[in-house]
Amino acid sequence: MRAMEQEFHRIKRLPPYVFNEVNEMKARARAAGEDIIDFGMGNPDQPTPRHIVEKMIETVNDPRTHRYSASRGIPGLRKAFAAYYGERFNVEIDPNSEAIVTLGSKEGLANLASAITSPGDVILVPNPSYPIHQFGFIIAGAAVRNVPVNPDQDYLKALEIAVIHSVPKPTAVVLNYPNNPTAITTDLDFYGQVVDFCKHHGIYILSDLAYSEVYFDDNPPPSILEIPGARDIAVEFTSMSKTYSMPGWRIGFAAGNKTMIAALARIKSYLDYGAFTPIQVAAAAALNGPQDCVDEMRQMYRERRDVLIESFSAAGWDIPSPPATMFAWAPIPDAFKHLGSVEFSKMLLREAEIAVSPGVAFGEHGDGHVRVSLVENRHRIRQAARNLKTFLGSYDKVLEESEKKRAAAS
Numbered sequence: 001m002r003a004m005e006q007e008f009h010r011i012k013r014l015p016p017y018v019f020n021e022v023n024e025m026k027a028r029a030r031a032a033g034e035d036i037i038d039f040g041m042g043n044p045d046q047p048t049p050r051h052i053v054e055k056m057i058e059t060v061n062d063p064r065t066h067r068y069s070a071s072r073g074i075p076g077l078r079k080a081f082a083a084y085y086g087e088r089f090n091v092e093i094d095p096n097s098e099a100i101v102t103l104g105s106k107e108g109l110a111n112l113a114s115a116i117t118s119p120g121d122v123i124l125v126p127n128p129s130y131p132i133h134q135f136g137f138i139i140a141g142a143a144v145r146n147v148p149v150n151p152d153q154d155y156l157k158a159l160e161i162a163v164i165h166s167v168p169k170p171t172a173v174v175l176n177y178p179n180n181p182t183a184i185t186t187d188l189d190f191y192g193q194v195v196d197f198c199k200h201h202g203i204y205i206l207s208d209l210a211y212s213e214v215y216f217d218d219n220p221p222p223s224i225l226e227i228p229g230a231r232d233i234a235v236e237f238t239s240m241s242k243t244y245s246m247p248g249w250r251i252g253f254a255a256g257n258k259t260m261i262a263a264l265a266r267i268k269s270y271l272d273y274g275a276f277t278p279i280q281v282a283a284a285a286a287l288n289g290p291q292d293c294v295d296e297m298r299q300m301y302r303e304r305r306d307v308l309i310e311s312f313s314a315a316g317w318d319i320p321s322p323p324a325t326m327f328a329w330a331p332i333p334d335a336f337k338h339l340g341s342v343e344f345s346k347m348l349l350r351e352a353e354i355a356v357s358p359g360v361a362f363g364e365h366g367d368g369h370v371r372v373s374l375v376e377n378r379h380r381i382r383q384a385a386r387n388l389k390t391f392l393g394s395y396d397k398v399l400e401e402s403e404k405k406r407a408a409a410s
Contacts, residue, residue: 010139019361022345026355037384039372040355042180042326044245046300049286049293052244056282065281069274072265073101073253077280080287081253088212089223097258098231100265101283103275105210105237105252108264110136111271112235112254115263116204117142122166124159124173124203128359128366130180133208137172145170146363149179151186156193163201172204178211178221181362181371182329183322185215191224198233204260205234210252213243213294215324216302225256235260242326243294244286251275251283301326304374304381311385316392319372328372330356335395341367351398352391354384 022040029036047053059065072078078095085093093099102108109132117123119141125134127146134144145166147158162170175194177186198205207224215221224230239252254264274280308328309321319330336344341358348354348370357373359366376384391398 010141014135014138019357021342022349022355022358025346025349029349029353034353036349036353036355037376037380037387038355039374039376039384040357041375042242042371042373043375044242044247044326045375045377046245046297048245048249051289052246052282052286055285056278059278059281065277067277069277069280071268071272071274073099073274074277074280074284077101077284077287080284081255084287085223085225085255088220089226091223091225093225093255094258098261099253099255100261100268101274101280102237102252102254102264102268103272104241104247104250105208105239105254106132107250108237108252108254109133109206109208110139111267112206112260112264113137113142114140115267116172116260120168121171122162122168124162124170126174126176126179127364128181128362128369129174129176130208131362133174133176134363142171146365147173149182149184151177151184151190155190156197159194159197163203169201170203172206173198174206174208175224176208176210178215178324180208180211180325181327181357181359181366181369183325183327185219185221185324187219188222188226191222191230192227195224195227195230195234199229203233204257205230207234207236209236210239211242211325212238214298214301214326216298216305217323221324231256231258233257235264240283240286243297245297246283246286249275249279249283251279301374304376304378307378307381308372308374308385311382312388315385315389317388326374328374329359330370330372332359332368332370333392333395335399337368341370345370347398348391352384352387354387 026036078099081099082093082095085091113136117140121142123137123142123144124147125144126149137144145162148155212221224234225236235254235256237254241247309319312319317333319328322328332344341360345356345358357371359369
């Protein structure tokens, strides 16, 4: 019997995952013994703080914790999360009706998208943006309309235009500050204007605050829930991944609007039994315990950022210094702009043994940039700068060879 050939509708709506192309090339280079300096994935390289790991080990030794957990999250963790919001943002969250534990912010965003979206709904998403912001809704059958990333008057104008020209009217808007990939931050004044606009037009807000604790100046990033009345329309997602170097633990939270939290809880009750209980107990220990580890994380990324910006600039590549996140959003050097971000990323990998993420992976408006993650130590960053200097010193020859190969392949 001939195998069925079927392109499934939801899969058809997803373009090839751009990261894969560079990742496969990186894997081949490593297999060939090349020393690739990897600034690609935003995957924290530091160990999870010891006291969190020890709490996990202690809890896992109790066989009662091996049973099904609660998909909303254990009460102790939701209380610890509510206490974090109270202390950090001066926002009171009801741990029972306004908070839910998620398997990382990515899962929470994707599941809430499927909970609140009907096929054909219009969702406003910044471009460039972290892929799940767009594709969580695309998988759910929505039409995504792009708005700018910069939190300024042009953004607010774009919201107005979107409301006038979208049929049906937009259901929700996604915000992400500090932003992945651009590292742009915002303030309460901007959040207040967006909340006023969205309340007036009956539009939900999904705010991704995964980088709330990764900031380098004296102004900690605010929460949209600090705006009076925001919880009438807004839900905010946060994550333990970056703050406590817990990316593989898959633990995060959503807080805010009761209706959307209930919708997410209902969807999750069908899809999962919540994170493994010992992970949740350890996450509560992280939130309730000493926070020196968070200060150390911030200091480490600040030092890496400063070495990267300074050494890459000395090598001939000027990159704006990010005020927050673990990423630098690097404009492609002028001589290589015509290549686009995928070809430039491949060339950087091939010629300088440096891996970065192509900007187009975050949307077509990212194609003039690449994202550089601060996940290598200072020694490796300086090594990358030396490789880069050699590469940029002979770029005309490299480009000429590249054009020859391209011509031969066509």
